[in-house]
Amino acid sequence: MDDTREQIKRIIAGEMNIEGLTPEDIADDAPLFGEGLGLDSLDAIELVLLVKMRFGVEIRSAEEGRIAFRSVSVLADYIRKRRGG
Numbered sequence: 001m002d003d004t005r006e007q008i009k010r011i012i013a014g015e016m017n018i019e020g021l022t023p024e025d026i027a028d029d030a031p032l033f034g035e036g037l038g039l040d041s042l043d044a045i046e047l048v049l050l051v052k053m054r055f056g057v058e059i060r061s062a063e064e065g066r067i068a069f070r071s072v073s074v075l076a077d078y079i080r081k082r083r084g085g
Contacts, residue, residue, distance in 0.1 A: 004076040005054075011050050012072075016043055028073045038073070042068060053073070057082040 009023035011033070016039060030036045032047075039047070047069065048059045057079050059065050068078040 002076060004079055005072050006073050007054065008075055008079075011040075012037065013056060015050055016046065028056075028071060029071045030069060032069050032075075039069075051079065055079045055083065 005028055006023065009026045012018075012026060013021045013023045016037075018037065018039075021037075026037065027056060033039045033044070044065055051068075052058050059068055068075050
């Protein structure tokens with residue numbers, strides 16, 4: 001599995017306080033918000049900070065966040081592009 005995706009899954013499972021969720025439970029293309037993992041706006045703020053701390057990538061606007069946080073796959077692609085890889 002792609003290392004960036006795996007790291008994102010570990011961050012979500014470990015930091016977002018979703019009881020009983022493991023990285024293996026998170027599908028690459030499952031929506032992170034709403035019907036998917038059920039993350040909310042406070043989780044989005046935390047995830048923005050975690051992405052900046054762990055990957056050095058800054059999500060600068062709500063619109064960027066809506067795009068980047070569609071799924072683990074989309075977020076991993078977003079991070080790779082912003083890191084130049």
